[in-house]
Amino acid sequence: MLDLLESSERYGLELVDASGGRLKRGSIYVTLGRMEAKGFVASRQEDRPAGAIGLPRRLYRPTPYGLKVRDAYRLLRDALALKPAEAQ
Amino acid sequence: MTGIWIARIGHRLLHRETFTMMLSPAIADLQFETATRGTTRPGDYCGVLRALGGALWFDVSGDLLALKSDVEMIALLTLLQTIYYTFMLVLLSGFGAARLSAIDLDAAVVTRALSYVGGVGIACLVTSFACFWPPRRTYEAPIED
Numbered sequence: 207m208l209d210l211l212e213s214s215e216r217y218g219l220e221l222v223d224a225s226g227g228r229l230k231r232g233s234i235y236v237t238l239g240r241m242e243a244k245g246f247v248a249s250r251q252e253d254r255p256a257g258a259i260g261l262p263r264r265l266y267r268p269t270p271y272g273l274k275v276r277d278a279y280r281l282l283r284d285a286l287a288l289k290p291a292e293a294q
Numbered sequence: 295m296t297g298i299w300i301a302r303i304g305h306r307l308l309h310r311e312t313f314t315m316m317l318s319p320a321i322a323d324l325q326f327e328t329a330t331r332g333t334t335r336p337g338d339y340c341g342v343l344r345a346l347g348g349a350l351w352f353d354v355s356g357d358l359l360a361l362k363s364d365v366e367m368i369a370l371l372t373l374l375q376t377i378y379y380t381f382m383l384v385l386l387s388g389f390g391a392a393r394l395s396a397i398d399l400d401a402a403v404v405t406r407a408l409s410y411v412g413g414v415g416i417a418c419l420v421t422s423f424a425c426f427w428p429p430r431r432t433y434e435a436p437i438e439d
Binding site: 232238 | 295296301312315316317318319320321322323325326327329338340341342343344345348349352
């Protein structure tokens with residue numbers, strides 16, 4: 207999710223479309239909410255013209271902390287994926 | 295307006311932050327999709343309902359964790375209520391000391407009595423939880439159609 211958000215601010219629905227089926231629209235908003243509570247992503251309401259009807263959409267972007275956590279996770283994942291011979 | 299009934303339900307059930315962060319974006323995207331495509335697929339509604347379920351679970355689990363500090367008071371309150379209501383039920387059901395002493399206390403009777411007390415205890419537990427449950431949002435102006 208953080209990979210998808212790195213390039214630009216996106217809506218939840220855009221993330222679902224960009225993930226190629228890996229993310230589901232039923233769970234993405236809850237996951238994004240949890241990630242925001244943990245400080246991995248930040249969000250803002252879209253700018254809307256006056257008199258627009260309906261609920262405002264929300265745009266998400268990664269925080270520097272979120273990107274650091276992602277990088278650390280990548281490092282850990284790669285280190286664990288190494289075979290013992292490669293690690294030496 | 296598409297999904298407004300889900301917004302109303304969520305507005306009532308969820309904490310303000312949870313509604314804003316988890317359900318409102320889902321409904322907003324549904325409304326946007328409906329406006330651009332012209333129709334709504336049942337699957338889209340299912341996605342939003344699943345978001346509502348997830349948000350509700352997030353709130354309930356958070357509320358339960360918040361009750362950790364009140365566990366002793368909840369237990370005491372439940373115990374007091376259970377004793378009181380069990381006693382009242384025994385009294386009102388016409389069991390005097392003579393009838394109680396005449397009952398043959400075999401395993402079946404004890405099991406049944408315990409199940410009654412258990413039922414009363416569960417009902418009392420629910421009311422105790424209700425007393426300590428973190429407050430929900432106060433009612434605000436209804437969401438516009």
